[in-house]
Amino acid sequence: MKKESETGQNMSKAINDFCMTVCTVNGSGSATANTTLLRAMFHMGIPVSGKNIFPSNIKGLPTWFSIRVSKDGYLARVAHDDIIVQMNSTTFSADVDYNVPGGVVFYADHIAVPIHRNDVIAYPMPVKQLISEAEVPRNLRDYMENMVYVGVVSQMLGIELDVVHEVLLSQFKNKSSVAESNFAMVKMAADWARDNLEKKDRYSVEAMPPLDDYIMTDGNTAGALGAIYGGFEFCGWYPITPATSLAESLNIFAPELRKDPETGKNTFAVVQAEDELASIGMAIGAGWAGIRSMTSTSGPGVSLMTEYMSLAYYAEVPLVLWDVQRVGPSTGLPTRTGQGDLNLTYFLGHGDTNQIILIPSSVNECFKFGWQAFDIAEKYQTPVIILSDLDLGMNLWMTKKFDYPDQPINRGKILWEEDLKNFGRDWGRYLDVDGDGIPYRTVMGNENPQAPYFTRGTGHDEYGNYSEAPEVWVRVMDRIKAKLENAREDLPKPEFRRLEGARIGLIAMGSTEPAMLEAQDKLEALGVKCDFMRIRALPFSKEVRKFIEEHDVNYVAELNRDGHLHQILSLDYCHMTEKMVSIAFMDGLPMTADLIVNALMDREG
Amino acid sequence: MAEKEASTNQIGLTRTDYRGEKSTLCPGCGHNTISAQIIMACYEMNIPPERIVKFSGIGCSSKSPTYFLKKSFGFNGLHGRMPSLALGAAFADRSMKVIGVSGDGDTASIGIGQFKHLIRRNLPMVYIIENNGVYGLTKGQFSATAEKGLELKHQGMNPFMPIDIVKEALVGNASFVARSFAGDPKQVRELLKAALSHNGTSVIDIISPCVSFNNREDTLHSYQWGRQHEAPLHDISFVPTKRAIILDEFEEGSFKEVTLHDGSVVVLKKLETDYDPTDKWQALKILEKGERDHYLVTGLIYVDPDQPSLYDFMNLTEEPLNRVPNSKMRPSKESLDKINQSML
Numbered sequence: 001m002k003k004e005s006e007t008g009q010n011m012s013k014a015i016n017d018f019c020m021t022v023c024t025v026n027g028s029g030s031a032t033a034n035t036t037l038l039r040a041m042f043h044m045g046i047p048v049s050g051k052n053i054f055p056s057n058i059k060g061l062p063t064w065f066s067i068r069v070s071k072d073g074y075l076a077r078v079a080h081d082d083i084i085v086q087m088n089s090t091t092f093s094a095d096v097d098y099n100v101p102g103g104v105v106f107y108a109d110h111i112a113v114p115i116h117r118n119d120v121i122a123y124p125m126p127v128k129q130l131i132s133e134a135e136v137p138r139n140l141r142d143y144m145e146n147m148v149y150v151g152v153v154s155q156m157l158g159i160e161l162d163v164v165h166e167v168l169l170s171q172f173k174n175k176s177s178v179a180e181s182n183f184a185m186v187k188m189a190a191d192w193a194r195d196n197l198e199k200k201d202r203y204s205v206e207a208m209p210p211l212d213d214y215i216m217t218d219g220n221t222a223g224a225l226g227a228i229y230g231g232f233e234f235c236g237w238y239p240i241t242p243a244t245s246l247a248e249s250l251n252i253f254a255p256e257l258r259k260d261p262e263t264g265k266n267t268f269a270v271v272q273a274e275d276e277l278a279s280i281g282m283a284i285g286a287g288w289a290g291i292r293s294m295t296s297t298s299g300p301g302v303s304l305m306t307e308y309m310s311l312a313y314y315a316e317v318p319l320v321l322w323d324v325q326r327v328g329p330s331t332g333l334p335t336r337t338g339q340g341d342l343n344l345t346y347f348l349g350h351g352d353t354n355q356i357i358l359i360p361s362s363v364n365e366c367f368k369f370g371w372q373a374f375d376i377a378e379k380y381q382t383p384v385i386i387l388s389d390l391d392l393g394m395n396l397w398m399t400k401k402f403d404y405p406d407q408p409i410n411r412g413k414i415l416w417e418e419d420l421k422n423f424g425r426d427w428g429r430y431l432d433v434d435g436d437g438i439p440y441r442t443v444m445g446n447e448n449p450q451a452p453y454f455t456r457g458t459g460h461d462e463y464g465n466y467s468e469a470p471e472v473w474v475r476v477m478d479r480i481k482a483k484l485e486n487a488r489e490d491l492p493k494p495e496f497r498r499l500e501g502a503r504i505g506l507i508a509m510g511s512t513e514p515a516m517l518e519a520q521d522k523l524e525a526l527g528v529k530c531d532f533m534r535i536r537a538l539p540f541s542k543e544v545r546k547f548i549e550e551h552d553v554n555y556v557a558e559l560n561r562d563g564h565l566h567q568i569l570s571l572d573y574c575h576m577t578e579k580m581v582s583i584a585f586m587d588g589l590p591m592t593a594d595l596i597v598n599a600l601m602d603r604e605g
Numbered sequence: 606m607a608e609k610e611a612s613t614n615q616i617g618l619t620r621t622d623y624r625g626e627k628s629t630l631c632p633g634c635g636h637n638t639i640s641a642q643i644i645m646a647c648y649e650m651n652i653p654p655e656r657i658v659k660f661s662g663i664g665c666s667s668k669s670p671t672y673f674l675k676k677s678f679g680f681n682g683l684h685g686r687m688p689s690l691a692l693g694a695a696f697a698d699r700s701m702k703v704i705g706v707s708g709d710g711d712t713a714s715i716g717i718g719q720f721k722h723l724i725r726r727n728l729p730m731v732y733i734i735e736n737n738g739v740y741g742l743t744k745g746q747f748s749a750t751a752e753k754g755l756e757l758k759h760q761g762m763n764p765f766m767p768i769d770i771v772k773e774a775l776v777g778n779a780s781f782v783a784r785s786f787a788g789d790p791k792q793v794r795e796l797l798k799a800a801l802s803h804n805g806t807s808v809i810d811i812i813s814p815c816v817s818f819n820n821r822e823d824t825l826h827s828y829q830w831g832r833q834h835e836a837p838l839h840d841i842s843f844v845p846t847k848r849a850i851i852l853d854e855f856e857e858g859s860f861k862e863v864t865l866h867d868g869s870v871v872v873l874k875k876l877e878t879d880y881d882p883t884d885k886w887q888a889l890k891i892l893e894k895g896e897r898d899h900y901l902v903t904g905l906i907y908v909d910p911d912q913p914s915l916y917d918f919m920n921l922t923e924e925p926l927n928r929v930p931n932s933k934m935r936p937s938k939e940s941l942d943k944i945n946q947s948m949l
Contacts, residue, residue, distance in 0.1 A: 455678075
């Protein structure tokens with residue numbers, strides 16, 4: 001699906017509708033410059049998203065930051081660039097190949113690589129010269145070089161300089177002198193561009209109505225904030241890309257938000273564990289002892305946590321596990337995105353397990369699931385896994401402002417001294433008193449003599465006593481299954497976007513949603529109407545089945561090789577397998593609308 | 606009346622109130638005598654059982670928490686990963702006394718990492734290692750603490766040097782390190798009491814002979830001997846009944862030779878009364894001397910009573926987190942508005 005501009009013939013104006021990629025070297029400090037451009041356009045009311053395609057490396061390898069600018073609000077990745085900003089000689093030619101015909105190349109003029117295409121418009125930037133003229137101290141030159149392209153690009157695209165100034169002041173919060181020196185460089189570069197470059201391209205930005213209901217942040221920050229507003233009290237974690245910033249965000253926000261104002265003491269604890277085995281052990285201990293407990297990791301960490309998660313499932317311990325997915329198997333692509341952990345997490349544990357999975361698709365939903373997950377975990381006394389991914393977790397997205405939780409904290413069936421005294425019925429830790437499969441629990445510190453029980457991963461009866469009796473094992477396992485069956489209709493329901501008369505279903509999950517919605521529009525423009533369903537939780541609710549039934553064919557799109565979501569749907573609805581087609585795809589990069597459109601059109605003709 | 610008073614402690618509880626389920630460990634197992642001393646220590650210290658929480662990993666030792674303090678919460682976790690479980694749970698109510706029971710297989714193999722990280726964090730808890738040098742539940746393999754040269758029927762001779770848990774604890778900066786012998790109940794009890802009073806991780810390595818997997822063919826109570834002299838028994842069902850080894854009076858500063866169930870001999874030396882347990886350099890020297898001269902030092906080897914605990918490092922509130930009311934768990938709406946505003 002090439003854009004009209006890709007023919008190279010159409011030179012009509014492209015206002016607030018392009019993709020720009022900044023190509024730099026890892027460790028060169030370009031993040032501030034890139035987010036300045038992104039945020040400046042956002043402040044002008046223009047819908048934008050930013051994706052950092054970075055290597056598993058501290059310094060020296062190529063890295064790219066793509067900004068999608070879309071007046072129509074499409075925020076998914078696109079495969080080709082309208083504009084590149086080239087600051088890296090080693091990838092120069094390859095990056096230029098990604099330009100659409102008629103596209104633009106801004107490049108640092110000290111890069112001595114000829115531009116091998118004559119269908120792109122090139123703007124040289126005298127980066128070294130401007131740095132020299134600005135008399136930038138030697139140790140700050142790398143950073144200031146990035147401000148040169150901020151200035152040139154702003155001038156050439158029409159990004160308002162006073163907005164850039166505002167953003168810099170905001171980014172360097174307590175260091176206004178740093179903000180001012182950066183802005184001076186931006187201004188100098190913009191002035192140079194105004195005086196020396198003639199605009200030949202068709203791309204520009206114009207202010208739009210303010211995006212008052214939106215903020216700009218990443219999913220990991222949102223997940224941590226969601227957890228804090230969900231009453232999180234304990235997190236045991238271990239660093240791993242791309243989950244690290246989630247726990248680190250807890251450390252940023254919790255000291256202020258969860259400090260006892262009277263004593264100045266913390267009412268939470270975040271412990272960096274020695275490994276994933278310990279981090280899940282800590283989280284389970286805390287969840288068992290009655291505090292809201294969580295951990296965050298990625299696929300390789302989940303693999304290590306498997307044994308303990310199996311115990312948590314069987315011993316019925318509530319906790320929240322954030323899996324910010326990267327590409328596997330094995331070490332895989334540590335800094336690339338994917339959705340390849342669904343099978344692992346849904347069946348996490350040996351023996352018979354089914355874990356509850358929540359799958360957010362937006363930064364806003366990361367916040368929401370961040371607090372909801374604790375309520376679900378404690379209500380059902382079981383682990384809840386939130387499947388995010390690198391694209392959602394680490395990239396910058398414009399998203400709806402976080403809504404304050406609209407439900408009170410629900411601790412589930414927890415009994416303290418007086419509750420147990422007044423219980424009035426036979427209490428056993430694993431006794432199904434209410435017939436919903438969910439037992440009542442007591443926790444450590446409860447001084448009612450009836451409260452203590454011994455928790456174990458080995459067979460136990462309804463009172464927690466050790467038992468190897470076959471009928472007891474079956475009874476307990478059946479009850480746990482029933483408990484989670486009952487959860488189906490209580491978990492976040494799928495969301496739909498339907499078109500009148502559509503006979504084709506599109507099914508997806510998580511961070512691919514923006515690409516799916518864009519694909520749905522593109523397909524409609526091609527005369528192919530599809531209904532879209534976004535799965536938000538497993539096990540599936542009845543709406544999922546109904547959607548599949550309603551459509552002649554359902555395409556299941558996801559970012560993995562083997563179609564995990566398709567597999568699980570096929571297991572649950574094996575009588576409808578002929579109605580489900582996998583269009584799974586995996587290359588480490590976020591989904592694009594064109595991938596979906598092409599895959600579907602190939603099959604639909 | 607006087608008799609009744611004698612049978613209760615200062616909080617009005619009897620020893621029976623501190624008991625657990627009937628042990629399913631082998632008759633004569635040293636682990637049972639340790640359980641008995643945990644019961645005695647808690648009874649004598651007047652600790653309400655509900656203020657104690659018990660943790661263990663996997664193995665014979667880790668079954669122990671079932672056999673003491675039935676009126677306490679307990680969690681039998683995974684092999685070697687009891688420390689993390691205990692650490693997470695302890696944050697829920699820092700006023701609880703935490704007792705963790707582990708074995709040499711549990712602590713010195715898969716658990717060595719969690720063991721060492723627990724002690725450097727100094728979580729207030731008593732960490733007991735019931736150390737017998739073999740894997741019992743899997744029927745007699747070498748553990749990492751098995752002495753070099755030990756022979757087991759299915760394993761042959763152990764060619765490797767053992768891990769010394771006490772040394773590991775000491776170099777891992779544990780704030781309380783002790784060693785004892787299960788058959789020296791008085792010493793075990795006194796060490797437990799000291800450990801329960803310590804504001805940090807208290808490591809007690811307790812030599813606890815295994816009665817069943819003393820599988821040397823040249824010893825009286827080997828499987829080989831059992832097969833030849835008793836009846837054709839299957840390995841899995843053959844658990845010989847033996848007496849627990851209890852030592853006679855054992856003075857400070859003296860040596861004691863102890864013959865284990867397999868006929869091997871271990872030499873214990875109780876620390877002198879004038880030994881200064883706050884001197885880490887002396888502690889290391891004593892352990893090194895013991896290894897060179899083939900004896901095990903018992904007693905309180907090292908203590909640093911002033912080392913801050915994990916709760917201090919974390920600036921944790923005194924209020925039990927698991928009793929924080931819902932109204933205090935969620936920050937205000939105004940604070941979220943402020944955060945939204947900062948992300949424009």
